[in-house]
Amino acid sequence: MIVCNRCGKKNDEVARSCESCGRKLQSSHRPAPVEDSSNWLLSSFRHGGIDPRARVSLQRMIEAWAYVAVLGGVGITCLVYEVWWPLYPAVGALGLAVWLRRI
Numbered sequence: 385m386i387v388c389n390r391c392g393k394k395n396d397e398v399a400r401s402c403e404s405c406g407r408k409l410q411s412s413h414r415p416a417p418v419e420d421s422s423n424w425l426l427s428s429f430r431h432g433g434i435d436p437r438a439r440v441s442l443q444r445m446i447e448a449w450a451y452v453a454v455l456g457g458v459g460i461t462c463l464v465y466e467v468w469w470p471l472y473p474a475v476g477a478l479g480l481a482v483w484l485r486r487i
């Protein structure tokens with residue numbers, strides 16, 4: 385339902401102009417404000433809206449991904465240079481770290 389700005393006549397949703405006065409109608413439906421979903425994490429951190437348990441699990445997750453990234457980096461480096469010895473201490477150290485952190 386679109387209400388005419390000039391005469392107040394209720395027009396059909398699909399109507400382009402007012403049935404009564406002919407005024408060009410604008411849809412009353414404004415596009416809903418787009419939720420910035422990419423920013424919700426940052427903003428919830430900023431406002432402290434995230435509860436501590438979720439924060440801890442998030443930190444754990446980030447830490448786990450950091451280990452994976454380090455391992456991946458070492459692995460790629462080994463692939464590129466075709467030397468495999470750095471892989472073993474890296475895996476050992478990461479395994480120890482993961483075990484100590486009990487991820």
Ligand SMILES: [Zn+2]
Binds near residue numbers: 389390403405
């Ligand atoms: Zn009208």
